[in-house]
Amino acid sequence: MPAEIHAFRCLSDNIGVLIRDPATGACAAIDAPDDAAIVAALDERGWSLTDILVTHRHADHVQGIEPLKSRFGCRVVAPTKAGASVPGADVRVGEGDRVSVGGLAAQVWETPGHCADHVSYWFADEGVLFAGDTLFTLGCGRVLEGSYDDLWASLQRIAALPGGAQVYSGHDYVLSNARFALQADPGNAALKARAEEAERAKAEGRFLVPSTIGEERATNPFLRAGEPALARSVNLDGRPAGEVFAALREWKNRA
Incomplete structure (x- = not known):
């Protein structure tokens, strides 16, 4: 079954994204710019959050992590090079690591330039x-x-x-x-x-x-x-x- 992906606006110009494995129900948010917008998107789809995959440490990408983790108990995956700047990180990743969202698998690429800790x-x-x-x-x-x-x-x-x-x-x-x-x-x-x-x-x-x-x-x-x-x-x-x-x-x- 193909992954389900939903993109939506949040804050003034951020893009929130959810990716879900329909076989297992596992669902990840890519970054957490706005917890209220992410919860609304989850409710609209009837999905529950299991993971947050963080691309980099800037505030407009991580400020929603703590309320989301408190609400859903989700796992937070963050770049190793972000250090303590990503709240609630459970797993640290860098170049060549793999991350699973249910049965979906992602390769971690270090993509610096915008900031030193950035991953895709x-x-x-x-x-x-x-x-x-x-x-x-x-x-x-x-x-x-x-x-x-x-x-x-x-x-x-x-x-x-x-x-x-x-x-x-x-x-x-x-x-x-x-x-x-x-x-x-x-x-x-x-x-x-x-x-x-x-x-x-x-x-x-x-x-x-x-x-x-x-x-x-x-x-x-x-x-x-x-x-x-x-x-x-x-x-x-x-x-x-x-x-x-x-x-x-x-x-x-x-x-």
């Missing part, structure tokens, strides 16, 4: 990646710790996944990301269509999470840093893709 969860059998704040629809996270090289390496790893793989990100920044992407890559017809789709989704009360790796490779300027058009947009013709990526991210920081 790759459910290979389901073709689903929970990328936290590393990759967004049409965008990527800010570099708050480490280097642009760190984040570029993380993004390249994600971009190498199959094109049909679904990517769930931790925030819905798609409209602002689309505006920037169109500035950086104005000749990209696929990007123009994606931006129009994002506008329609907003008008209909939807959001473009999940995206797919194929869609991001075609339209996300940060994954397209190796393309000549993106190098030209930051006056770095012929320069290495990692250097172009850093310049694009700096430009987005100022946008």
